[in-house]
Amino acid sequence: MEIVSALFDGIYVALEPVNLGLAIIGVVVGLFVGAMPGLGSVNGVAILLPFTFVIQNFTGGATSPMIFLAAVYYGAMYGGAISSIALGIPGASTAVATTFDGRPLALKGKAHVALMTAAIASFVGATVANILFTGFAPVLASVALNFGNPEIFALMLLAFATFAGLGGDDFPKTIFSICFGLALSAVGFDIISGEPRLIFFDIQGFSHGIRFLVLAIGIYGIGEMLWTINASKNKTTMTSVEINFQSMTAALLRFKEALKGTTIGSFLGFFIGILPAAGATPASLMGYGITKMASRNPEQFGKGALDGVAAPEAANNSASTGAMLPMMTLGIPGSPTTAVLLAGMVIWGLDPGPLLFSEQPDFVWPLIGSFYVSNLVALIVNLAFIPIFLWMLRMPFTILSPIIFVLSLVGTYAAYMNMFDVWLMVLVGFGGFFMRMLDYPVAPAVLAIVLGPIAEPALRQTLMQYETFTIFFTRPIAAPITIAAIILILLPGLKFLLKKINK
Amino acid sequence: MRRAEIITALILGLFSLYFMWKSGEPPSWNPDVGRFNNIGFDDSGTPGGGFWPFWLGMIMFGCCLWIGVNWFLKKSPASKSTEPFLDEFGKKNLFAVSFGLLSFLILIHVIGFYGAILVFLIYYIRFVGRHSWSATLGISLAIPILGFFFFDVAMRIVLPKGYSEPLFIPLYDLFL
Numbered sequence: 149m150e151i152v153s154a155l156f157d158g159i160y161v162a163l164e165p166v167n168l169g170l171a172i173i174g175v176v177v178g179l180f181v182g183a184m185p186g187l188g189s190v191n192g193v194a195i196l197l198p199f200t201f202v203i204q205n206f207t208g209g210a211t212s213p214m215i216f217l218a219a220v221y222y223g224a225m226y227g228g229a230i231s232s233i234a235l236g237i238p239g240a241s242t243a244v245a246t247t248f249d250g251r252p253l254a255l256k257g258k259a260h261v262a263l264m265t266a267a268i269a270s271f272v273g274a275t276v277a278n279i280l281f282t283g284f285a286p287v288l289a290s291v292a293l294n295f296g297n298p299e300i301f302a303l304m305l306l307a308f309a310t311f312a313g314l315g316g317d318d319f320p321k322t323i324f325s326i327c328f329g330l331a332l333s334a335v336g337f338d339i340i341s342g343e344p345r346l347i348f349f350d351i352q353g354f355s356h357g358i359r360f361l362v363l364a365i366g367i368y369g370i371g372e373m374l375w376t377i378n379a380s381k382n383k384t385t386m387t388s389v390e391i392n393f394q395s396m397t398a399a400l401l402r403f404k405e406a407l408k409g410t411t412i413g414s415f416l417g418f419f420i421g422i423l424p425a426a427g428a429t430p431a432s433l434m435g436y437g438i439t440k441m442a443s444r445n446p447e448q449f450g451k452g453a454l455d456g457v458a459a460p461e462a463a464n465n466s467a468s469t470g471a472m473l474p475m476m477t478l479g480i481p482g483s484p485t486t487a488v489l490l491a492g493m494v495i496w497g498l499d500p501g502p503l504l505f506s507e508q509p510d511f512v513w514p515l516i517g518s519f520y521v522s523n524l525v526a527l528i529v530n531l532a533f534i535p536i537f538l539w540m541l542r543m544p545f546t547i548l549s550p551i552i553f554v555l556s557l558v559g560t561y562a563a564y565m566n567m568f569d570v571w572l573m574v575l576v577g578f579g580g581f582f583m584r585m586l587d588y589p590v591a592p593a594v595l596a597i598v599l600g601p602i603a604e605p606a607l608r609q610t611l612m613q614y615e616t617f618t619i620f621f622t623r624p625i626a627a628p629i630t631i632a633a634i635i636l637i638l639l640p641g642l643k644f645l646l647k648k649i650n651k
Numbered sequence: 652m653r654r655a656e657i658i659t660a661l662i663l664g665l666f667s668l669y670f671m672w673k674s675g676e677p678p679s680w681n682p683d684v685g686r687f688n689n690i691g692f693d694d695s696g697t698p699g700g701g702f703w704p705f706w707l708g709m710i711m712f713g714c715c716l717w718i719g720v721n722w723f724l725k726k727s728p729a730s731k732s733t734e735p736f737l738d739e740f741g742k743k744n745l746f747a748v749s750f751g752l753l754s755f756l757i758l759i760h761v762i763g764f765y766g767a768i769l770v771f772l773i774y775y776i777r778f779v780g781r782h783s784w785s786a787t788l789g790i791s792l793a794i795p796i797l798g799f800f801f802f803d804v805a806m807r808i809v810l811p812k813g814y815s816e817p818l819f820i821p822l823y824d825l826f827l
Contacts, residue, residue: 181806184801191806195806318727320714321718323714324714324718327707327711328711334703334707341700345676374745378737546776547776550751550772553748553771554768557756570756570759571756582659586652587729607698608698608702608703611698612696612698
C-alpha cells in the first residue's frame, strides 16, 4: 500500500506542467532519433545529456532532467520500429527483429497494422515492466545477481537453440548462419587476453571488430532492398493503405492476434533487461525466437506474423525499463543507454545504488511515475504519427529505394564516424543479397552477432573458473536451461528419426 | 541456381578454412608460440583466444560439406532448381545499383556526403527510375539539405565534406 501511495505521488509530480512538457518533447525527439537508421536511444540520450544541465538550472532538481532523458529513451525505443516497418531498415539494433515480420506486412499493404501492433505491444511491454519494476525492484535485482557466467552462457545456448527454428527447412544452412554470425562477432580484440585476432588480410579496420549495426543495416538496408528490387522487378509501390477510421479500428482489433507475442516479450524482455550486459537487443531477438517456438503457426514467421512484430517490440520496451533496475538499485547499468543515464545521475549529484530508494524518495518515485506517463505519451504520439510514416510508403519504389540506400550509408557513418564501416556495410549488403537468393537464413546470423560478445566471454570465463563443461549440468539454474537447449538443438534430428521409424 | 548453390558452398567452405587458419594465429609479439597453440586449453586450464572462433569455423566447414552432400543428392530446393540465379533484369539491375553505390562511396571521399547524395539521387531517380527532372531535382536537393540540418546542426554529427568543405564554412558560421 505504501508503494502504491508513493507511486501515485510520483505520477502526480510527473504530471506537473513542466515535467509533462519535458516528457512530450523528449518522446517526440526520441521518436525521430530512434526512427533514423544508425541512431538509437543511446545516441539520443548521450547527445541530449548536456541539455539536461540547462533543465536542472531551470527547475533546480534532478527529477526533471531525468524525466526528460527517460522520455527520450522511451521515444527512441518506440521509434526504432518505424523505419524497420516502413523502410525495412532497422532504426536501431533493438528493432532488428521487428524487421523480420514488420517488413513483410508493409509489403503486403498492412503497414498500418504492423505499426499499430508495434505501438500497442511497446506500450504493453513497457507497462508490464513498469509494474514489475514498481513492485519487485529489490527482489529482482538480487535474482539477477545470482546469474553467473554458467547461467548466462546457458541462457545464450538456449537462445541459439531457438534460432535453429528461425531458419527454413535447410538445417545446415541455419547452423551455418548461426556460426557465421558468432564467428563475425569474434573479429577484433580478444576481450579476455587482449590479443588482436581475426584481422582479415591484415586490414586494420577489422581491429575494432565488425559492428552489429554495420551487419544489420547492410543485410536489411542494402541486401533486402536488392532482393526486393530483383523479386518485384522495380514495380513495387510498397503498399496502398487507406488511412481512415475504419481501417485503423480494424488494425486495432487485430491486436488480439498478437497477444501471445506481447505477453512473452513483455515478461522475457524485463528479465533479460535486468541481466548485466544483456539489454534490449538480445531481449527482442530472444522474444522473437521463443514466440516463434511457442506459436501454433511458426511457418508464418518471417512472412508477416503479427506475433513476430509484437514480441520484439514488447520485449525491447520491457527490457529498457528492466535495464534501469540494476542501474537504480545496484548502480550497475544493464545497457549502454543506462550507462549514460547513470553518468547523468552522478553529474546531477545523486548516488545510484542500494540506498537510492531510501535516501532519495523525492527523486525515485517521480521518476518511476514518469515511466508510466512517458509510456502513455509515447503511445499517443506514435499513433498520431502513423499517417506520416505511411506517407513514406506511398512513394514509388524507384524513389524510395535510393532514399533507403542513402539512409543506410549516412546512418552507418553517423553511428561510428568511420568510412571503413560504410564500405564494409555495402559489402555485407551484397553478401546478404546472395545468401538470401540461395535460401541461407540471415535472421539467425544477425541474432548470433548480438549474442556472440556475451556468449564467448561467459563460456571462457566459466571454463577458466570451473575447468569443466559439466558445470553447466550441475548448477541449479544453469542445468535445466542447458538441458532444454540441448533438446531443442536435437529436435530436428529427433523429428527426422521419428519420421523414418514411422515410415 | 544449382551451380550457384555449389559455388557459394565452396566459397563459404574456403572462408571457413581461412577462418580456422586465422583463429590459430599466434600473437604478433610472441613469435615463439606455434600456430594453433591457442585453440585449446593452456596448462592452467584456460581456453585460448582462438578457442571459440576455431571451433566455430570447424562447424561452419562441416555445414558446407553437408550443404555439398545435399546438393549432390539434390535435397535442397536450390540444388533442384533449373531457374537461372539471376535473369536479364536481375543482372541489369544489379549492375545499375552496384555502379551507383560504388560511385556514391568513391564520391564521398571526393565531394563529401552531401555532394555524393545529390549525385547518387539524380542518377538513380532520373536515370534508373526515369522520373521527371522536377521530381528528381526536388528530392535530390531536399535530402542533403535536410540531412545537413539534422546531422550537422541538430545532432552535431559532422559528415565528411571532402573538397566541398569550403562551401560549408558560411553555414557553420551561421548555424553552429
